[in-house]
Every structure is written in structure tokens, then in C-alpha cells.
Amino acid sequence: MLKNSSVISISPEIMGGTPVFASTRVPVQTLLDYLKAGESIDDFLDGFPTVNREQVIALLEEVGKQFVSMVA
Known part of the structure; x- marks a missing residue:
């Protein structure tokens, strides 16, 4: 896991122990909330410039792999 x-x-x-993007204080849940609301990754990155695109993509890739392994 990540x-x-x-x-x-x-x-x-x-x-308080909330999962955040490394080297930031931006909770991972904030990205999920943005996506759930129909916002784009670019919108999220514009709002939280301390997070980089590579971090977002790595997170989504890992979550996808874990989901597939759970249902396979």
C-alpha cells in the first residue's frame, strides 16, 4: 500500500493522522471529494498546488490495482 x-x-x-499527500497537509479525501463532485484532477491541482500530478496518478493507479485484486 501507499x-x-x-x-x-x-x-x-x-x-491528526489523516492520510495526506506526502510533504503536504492535503488530505487524500479531498481529492476523492473533488472527483465525486465531478471536478477534474486539474481543478484539484489548481486548488492544491503543493500536490503534484504524479502523486495523484500514483494514488489512483494503486487504488485501482487494489480494487482489481479484491474482486479477482
Whole structure:
């Protein structure tokens, strides 16, 4: 999983242990909320410039792989 990787960080000292994009204080849930609301990745990145596109793509790829492995 991506926990405490170059993509996601979880620390009790940062946002109370909420999973955030590494080296930021931006919760991963914020990206999911944007996507659920019909916003684009570009909209998210415009709003949170401390997150980079590579982090978002890596997160989505890993989530996709884990989902497929769960249902396969």
C-alpha cells in the first residue's frame, strides 16, 4: 500500500493522522471529494498546488490495482 510512501503520509502530528499527500497537509479525501463532485484532477491541482500530478496518478493507479485484486 501507499501508506507512508512518496505518495501518502500518515502521522499523528499532521492533520491528526489523516492520510495526506506526502510533504503536504492535503488530505487524500479531498481529492476523492473533488472527483465525486465531478471536478477534474486539474481543478484539484489548481486548488492544491503543493500536490503534484504524479502523486495523484500514483494514488489512483494503486487504488485501482487494489480494487482489481479484491474482486479477482
